[in-house]
Each structure stands twice: as C-alpha cells, then as structure tokens.
Amino acid sequence: MDDNVRPLVSADAMDIEERKIESALRPRTLAEFGGQRRVSEQLELVLHAARGRNRAPDHVLLSGPPGLGKTTLAMIIAAELSAPLRITSGPAIQHAGDLAAILSGLNEGEVLFLDEIHRMSRPAEELLYMAMEDFRVDVIVGKGPGATAIPLEIPPFTLVGATTRAGLLPGPLRDRFGFTGHLEFYESAELEKIINRSATLLDVDITKEAAAEIASRSRGTPRIANRLLRRVRDYAEVRADGIITIALSKAALELYEVDRMGLDRLDRSVLDALCRRFGGGPVGLSTLAVAVGEERETVEEVAEPFLVRSGYLARTPRGRVATPAAWRHLGLAVPKGASFADTLFDAEDE
Ligand SMILES: Nc1ncnc2c1ncn2[C@@H]1O[C@H](COP(=O)(O)OP(=O)(O)OP(=O)(O)O)[C@@H](O)[C@H]1O
Numbered sequence: 426m427d428d429n430v431r432p433l434v435s436a437d438a439m440d441i442e443e444r445k446i447e448s449a450l451r452p453r454t455l456a457e458f459g460g461q462r463r464v465s466e467q468l469e470l471v472l473h474a475a476r477g478r479n480r481a482p483d484h485v486l487l488s489g490p491p492g493l494g495k496t497t498l499a500m501i502i503a504a505e506l507s508a509p510l511r512i513t514s515g516p517a518i519q520h521a522g523d524l525a526a527i528l529s530g531l532n533e534g535e536v537l538f539l540d541e542i543h544r545m546s547r548p549a550e551e552l553l554y555m556a557m558e559d560f561r562v563d564v565i566v567g568k569g570p571g572a573t574a575i576p577l578e579i580p581p582f583t584l585v586g587a588t589t590r591a592g593l594l595p596g597p598l599r600d601r602f603g604f605t606g607h608l609e610f611y612e613s614a615e616l617e618k619i620i621n622r623s624a625t626l627l628d629v630d631i632t633k634e635a636a637a638e639i640a641s642r643s644r645g646t647p648r649i650a651n652r653l654l655r656r657v658r659d660y661a662e663v664r665a666d667g668i669i670t671i672a673l674s675k676a677a678l679e680l681y682e683v684d685r686m687g688l689d690r691l692d693r694s695v696l697d698a699l700c701r702r703f704g705g706g707p708v709g710l711s712t713l714a715v716a717v718g719e720e721r722e723t724v725e726e727v728a729e730p731f732l733v734r735s736g737y738l739a740r741t742p743r744g745r746v747a748t749p750a751a752w753r754h755l756g757l758a759v760p761k762g763a764s765f766a767d768t769l770f771d772a773e774d775e
C-alpha cells in the first residue's frame with residue numbers, strides 16, 4: 426500500500442506512536458467490543474461452551490474488510506479463554522516446515538492467531554488441514570527418496586484465522602473451521618459509541634454532535650473512526666482550546682479531505698477514474714487500479730467494499746461500473762442512456 430496516498434486508512438502508514446494508540450484503544454473483552462452483535466453473541470456462546478467443557482473451542486475463522494476488528498477479536502478470544510496467544514501470519518509462513526515448527530511448539534489450549542491466512546503457501550496449507558483436524562503434523566526427515574514422514578502429535582489448540590478475502594480460501598480449509606464470523610461494516614450509532622469510548626481513553630472532550638459527525642464519516646470502520654478522532658483532536662488542540670465541537674470536526678475533516686459521506690482521496694479517485702476516464706465502466710479491476718496508481722489489492726480490499734456497500738460502485742461480470750449515485754456524488758451529470766441493469770450482478774472478479 427502506498428503510504429502517501431492513504432494516510433488516514435492504511436495500517437502500513439501508521440507511525441509507531443499511532444500504533445501504540447491503536448493498541449491502547451483495543452477493547453479487551455467481548456463485553457467491551459461494541460457492534461457486530463451477531464458475531465459477538467455467537468462467539469460468546471462458542472467460548473462459553475468450551476469453558477464449560479474445559480476444552481479448547483473449535484477453530485474460528487474471522488473474515489471481513491480491514492479495520493473492523495479481526496485482530497481485536499482474536500486477542501479477545503484468547504483473553505476470554507485465559508489462554509496464551511501466539512501470533513503469526515500467512516505471508517510469514519512460506520514453508521510447511523515453518524508452520525510445523527510453530528505448531529509443534531504449541532502448548533495445550535493455546536490460541537494460534539494466523540492473520541492473512543489466505544496468503545499462506547499451498548504446502549503449509551495442507552499441513553494445516555491435518556493439524557486442525559487430527560492435531561498431528563508429519564515432520565519430514567531427510568531429503569530425496571530416503572525422506573520419511575514422522576507423525577508428530579500436537580496438543581489440542583484453537584486456530585483463529587483472519588482474512589479480508591474469505592472467498593480466496595480453499596474449501597477444505599474453510600470447512601475445517603467450526604465457526605466462521607463474518608464482520609460487517611458498523612452502523613453510525615455503533616461507531617459513535619466507539620468514538621466516545623476512545624475519547625474517554627484519550628482524555629479528550631467531545632460533544633455528542635461531533636462524535637456523530639465523525640462516526641458518519643468513518644466508512645463503517647472503527648479503525649478509521651479512531652484515526653479521524655485523533656486527527657480532529659490534533660486540530661482542536663492546535664487551532665482551538667482542545668474541545669471537539671461539531672464545527673471543529675467539520676473543518677478538520679475538510680482539511681484531511683474526508684468528505685460528507687466518509688469518502689477519502691482514494692475512494693474519490695477510484696470513482697473519478699471510473700466516471701471521467703472510463704465513462705462509468707464497465708472496466709476491469711486491474712485497469713482501474715493502474716488508473717489510480719494503486720495496487721489491485723488496495724482498490725479491491727480497501728476502497729471497493731465500502732463503495733459497493735454505499736451504492737457507488739458495482740461489480741459486474743464485465744467489470745466495475747459506476748452507479749448514478751457515483752456520478753452525482755462527484756457533481757457530474759448522470760449520462761443518458763447508460764444501462765445500470767448489469768449492476769444487479771455481483772460477480773466476485775473480472
Ligand atoms: N468493535 C470494536 N469496538 C471498539 N474498537 C474497535 C472495534 N473493532 C475494532 N476496533 C478498533 O479498531 C482498530 C482496528 O481493529 P483491528 O486491528 O482488530 O482490525 P482488523 O480487522 O484486524 O484489520 P486488518 O484487516 O487491517 O488487520 C483497533 O485498534 C480497535 O481499537
């Protein structure tokens with residue numbers, strides 16, 4: 426992800442100070458975790474039952490767009506089970522041996538958090554199937570024709586996998602999770618509560634209206650809500666007396682180019698390219714990504730889910746299409762004769 430383009434959204438763009446704050450704002454228990462009522466309630470049940478049986482719960486898969494709380498929930502799961510948490514990620518496991526080493530080092534009841542699980546290598550994935558189901562891995566000893574597989578028992582553990590792309594996971598892997606929680610974008614009222622909670626933790630004064638205004642521009646995403654709160658706080662401290670009012674919030678968000686609907690620079694440049702350069706589409710994802718100077722994945726995983734959900738962009742079998750709302754949002758006339766019937770399709774990819 427390009428750090429310069431998404432200062433308000435990209436996790437990579439955060440400096441160390443910001444990361445510390447983000448981690449300080451993380452809820453530690455399910456009760457503190459606002460929103461996602463359904464997933465929260467389902468998870469509560471899974472954990473409660475496991476505690477009652479005194480056994481490691483089923484493996485949990487968490488999916489959903491960035492910043493909605495997957496990592497936070499993984500940490501909460503371990504905390505609620507009073508179990509130690511080990512953290513690794515798909516890209517960190519390129520060889521099956523890396524994974525075998527991690528798995529064989531687990532203690533009974535431990536929670537293993539595997540972030541970006543869709544980015545694991547194929548051989549590691551196959552090793553994981555066996556570990557998840559039979560609590561066993563085959564350790565290969567030796568090389569070439571003389572190599573032998575020695576089965577190694579591993580203690581019962583709980584795998585928590587996280588992915589922004591559940592659709593990319595092979596069926597056999599998905600099927601081995603006993604519980605899958607799909608995180609949805611948050612409602613404004615839920616984000617408002619999160620903002621108020623964060624403001625209390627950061628010791629800043631914010632009016633109710635200001636919290637609502639920031640919430641409505643946070644693209645349904647707690648990470649963005651917290652980030653906008655911090656930017657508005659900077660503004661309030663430098664240009665006023667530190668108290669966050671609605672007028673200050675609006676002025677600050679305008680300065681940071683977060684519009685009324687919460688669209689930021691990347692979102693608008695995607696819509697702008699789609700409408701002005703490609704006549705509203707359909708256009709392929711890769712072409713669109715090149716046009717805005719971004720990685721394909723960034724456009725697909727960061728910008729698109731919110732644009733689709735807000736009704737500005739549709740994924741069709743022939744490519745991405747701008748809806749009439751997108752043209753209007755950019756202040757452009759909706760072209761006559763354009764057919765948006767295609768937008769009823771929701772093809773995953775081009
Ligand atoms: N339900 C929630 N209540 C309060 N704060 C939340 C909630 N969900 C997420 N947050 C906040 O948003 C931030 C981002 O959440 P988190 O890191 O868990 O997202 P993620 O889904 O793992 O994102 P990514 O896909 O980028 O890894 C956290 O620091 C946390 O403070």
Ligand SMILES: [Mg+2]
Pocket residue numbers: 495496497540587
């Ligand atoms: Mg995460």
